[in-house]
Amino acid sequence: AQTVTQSQPEMSVQEAETVTLSCTYDTSESNYYLFWYKQPPSRQMILVIRQEAYKQQNATENRFSVNFQKAAKSFSLKISDSQLGDTAMYFCAFMNSGAGSYQLTFGKGTKLSVIP
Amino acid sequence: EAGVTQSPTHLIKTRGQQATLRCSPISGHTSVYWYQQALGLGLQFLLWYDEGEERNRGNFPPRFSGRQFPNYSSELNVNALELEDSALYLCASSETTSGMYTDTQYFGPGTRLTVL
Numbered sequence: 001a002q003t004v005t006q007s008q009p010e011m012s013v014q015e016a017e018t019v020t021l022s023c024t025y026d027t028s029e030s031n032y033y034l035f036w037y038k039q040p041p042s043r044q045m046i047l048v049i050r051q052e053a054y055k056q057q058n059a060t061e062n063r064f065s066v067n068f069q070k071a072a073k074s075f076s077l078k079i080s081d082s083q084l085g086d087t088a089m090y091f092c093a094f095m096n097s098g099a100g101s102y103q104l105t106f107g108k109g110t111k112l113s114v115i116p
Numbered sequence: 117e118a119g120v121t122q123s124p125t126h127l128i129k130t131r132g133q134q135a136t137l138r139c140s141p142i143s144g145h146t147s148v149y150w151y152q153q154a155l156g157l158g159l160q161f162l163l164w165y166d167e168g169e170e171r172n173r174g175n176f177p178p179r180f181s182g183r184q185f186p187n188y189s190s191e192l193n194v195n196a197l198e199l200e201d202s203a204l205y206l207c208a209s210s211e212t213t214s215g216m217y218t219d220t221q222y223f224g225p226g227t228r229l230t231v232l
Contacts, residue, residue, distance in 0.1 A: 033219045045206060045223035052219075091159065095219055101172045102210070103149060103161035104221060 002027045002094050006107035013082045014115050020067075021077045021110045023092030033095045034068065034075045035104065040088040048090070051075065079112075087114045118143065120209050120224035128230045129197050137192040137227045141209030147171075148190040149210070149221060150182065154203035162205075165190050197231045204228050 003026045013019035025034070036048040051059045051068050058066050063083075067076045079086055092107040121140045129135050141148050150162040161174040165184035173180075179195040188209075194201055205228075208221035 035220075037223075042225070043204060044225045045208075047220060047222070050220060097219060101164065102147070102219065102221075103164055103172060103174065104151075104159075104208075105161070106159040108158045 002029075002032075002096060002105045004092050004094050004105055004107040006090075006092055006110050008110045009108070010111045010113070012113040012115055013079075015082055015084060017082055018078060018080045019082055019112065021079075021090050021092075021112065023075045023077070023107055025073050025075065025092070025094050027073070027094065027096065029096050031097045033097055034066075035093040035095070036064070036066070036075075036077045037091045037093060037106075038086075038088045039091065039109075040085075045091075049077065082114045084114050084116060086112060088112060120207055120222055122205075122207050122224040122227050124227060125225070126228045126230070128232065130232050131197055131199060133197050135194045135197060135201075135229055137194075137205050137207075137229070138189065139192070139207030139209075139224060140189045141207075142211075142222055145209035145211045145222075146188050147210045148184055148188065149208040150190070150192050151206045151208065152176075152203045153206060153226070154200070157203075159206070163192065194229070199231050202229060202231045 005024045032053045034051045038046045049061045063080045089109045091109045093104040123138045147166040153159045164172045182192040184190045204226045206226045207224045210221045
């Protein structure tokens with residue numbers, strides 16, 4: 001079974017600064033996807049970024065980028081130029097694409113607060 | 117384009133009752149996933165439906181069940197409610213392209229179930 005670990009329950013960052021959220025995972029599979037989802041207080045889960053394990057290039061989406069280290073099974077999220085609207089719970093998630101089942105396995109989440 | 121919708125927003129039941137939660141996927145999406153987000157337990161996969169069939173279920177007792185209708189909307193039923201069933205229930209949908217499942221799941225706003 002896959003596990004996803006987010007070791008930082010809470011983090012804070014000053015507006016306009018950069019913050020990195022950590023995520024490690026454990027799997028014996030070779031084909032999989034990794035995701036970061038954001039859940040603001042409104043509770044709607046929003047996809048932030050996705051990474052295909054077979055791609056070496058790190059995914060980027062505007063101010064959001066990942067550092068994907070496949071050998072280390074690490075998938076951190078960097079948020080640049082933090083904005084107040086980035087305040088939310090951030091969940092790292094894993095999907096094993098090779099097993100015929102497409103459910104997401106989530107970490108426990110990191111609560112990020114952006115301070116004005 | 118409308119996103120994933122869920123109803124009701126809130127649901128209050130007493131122990132032993134049954135709860136029915138509803139989800140409408142994004143137009144064109146055939147797969148529906150249900151997740152439970154309970155305090156202290158994080159997000160856990162419940163059920164996956166595609167083309168009207170249950171494709172996979174998580175580690176939940178049989179009193180958690182559901183179905184998918186011909187229009188791809190879905191219903192989650194929880195029988196014999198217990199206090200620990202109190203949680204946010206999230207529905208997500210994804211599309212199938214040329215018979216292949218895609219990896220990205222889009223979430224609805226959730227139904228908050230409270231069991232008294």
